């Protein structure tokens with residue numbers, strides 16, 4: 001398949017989760033809203049990217065850089081809604097603070113906001129991976145039903161899979177190794193496939209979000 | 220790509236594959252571990268609650284069946300005394316009424332431990348009786364509404380009765396409500412218990428964190444034993460709604 005079409009399909013596959021999320025937005029518990037917002041924002045970002053690429057900028061770097069920061073913060077908010085980062089107040093401040101600091105440093109001092117910057121992407125990928133492993137640990141103890149039908153578990157798995165690959169692949173950009181464009185597009189190919197797969201998981205997860213807050217006690 | 224790049228790319232592909240395998244393995248072990256946990260947990264609470272219920276039943280039976288007749292016998296014996304002495308007659312009278320009080324209390328306690336109506340006439344009748352008692356005491360107005368339902372097992376009935384009682388207790392103790400609406404009905408092969416009060420409501424996470432009580436966790440355990448689901452909707456100032464769905 002043509003790489004261009006694959007990248008279109010992969011990018012816009014988030015529309016599925018975003019669409020389902022939008023329809024269900026008011027009927028699901030508030031604790032899942034940040035994730036729905038992430039899906040919608042991701043879709044908006046893809047649309048803006050297309051506009052940007054065909055505009056004078058000829059690149060989606062600007063909106064993508066802003067998008068990753070927003071996505072990172074929304075994910076942190078989402079994990080907090082699920083009970084992560086609640087033991088000590090300063091944990092969340094430290095996390096958000098370090099994320100913003102690295103983002104500002106990278107985009108305004110180290111590099112430029114109009115080029116794709118990888119340091120922040122690697123950093124927030126790691127943060128999200130740790131947060132989602134923490135959640136999964138909680139779920140082993142707290143979840144009472146089938147994990148494969150548990151929206152929280154599916155989302156965590158999606159995060160874990162996607163950001164593991166993303167963190168690794170971003171390293172190639174981070175180190176600015178002199179490879180051919182062809183090489184880099186091959187690397188992107190892997191990430192596109194992973195992205196497509198994870199977006200489908202997200203869509204299923206959004207579908208499985210319970211209507212009402214199910215009562216769960218830690219045991 | 221030149222040959223060197225191609226080699227690097229193959230290395231990356233292998234690394235991606237290895238990462239994939241690790242992730243898949245990780246996910247599978249987690250799912251299996253969680254299943255194991257679930258089974259262990261269910262066995263544990265099942266055992267706990269079974270012990271609790273059998274003990275209660277035993278104590279209730281002992282109180283009712285052993286103490287009751289004994290006390291009645293004592294009463295009979297005292298009544299058979301006939302004393303000319305006025306003071307003695309007064310003491311006999313007093314003992315008589317005290318024994319009546321004790322008998323009444325014994326029945327009450329035994330009934331509290333294991334309601335006879337529940338065993339004899341079933342869940343709906345037992346809840347009705349409990350609600351009527353409350354009505355008389357003017358603590359809380361409970362509107363209980365239920366068609367006649369057949370509940371498959373006594374065990375289920377006992378669990379549901381305790382659940383209803385805990386909900387009512389919580390409403391009295393925490394909600395400061397004037398009205399509790401209670402419904403029990405069948406829908407799509409499910410038994411649904413619905414309770415809604417007009418009280419002060421509570422913040423879900425806060426209550427779980429702050430509560431030292433075992434009420435809700437006991438309630439959740441019983442529902443888990445019945446393979447049911449429990450939903451609690453509550454907001455400060457907006458009352459509390461419990462929905463319990465038990466598959467039949």
Ligand SMILES: Nc1ncnc2c1ncn2[C@@H]1O[C@H](COP(=O)(O)OP(=O)(O)O)[C@@H](O)[C@H]1O
Nearest residue numbers: 389390393394420421426430432433434435459
């Ligand atoms: N109907 C209700 N209205 C208001 N608050 C409630 C209600 N039910 C439960 N709660 C809250 O949930 C907490 C946990 O209840 P529970 O586990 O039964 O413990 P306990 O009743 O012993 O405090 C209570 O402390 C109370 O704050």
Ligand SMILES: [Mg+2]
Nearest residue numbers: 389432434435
């Ligand atoms: Mg209680």
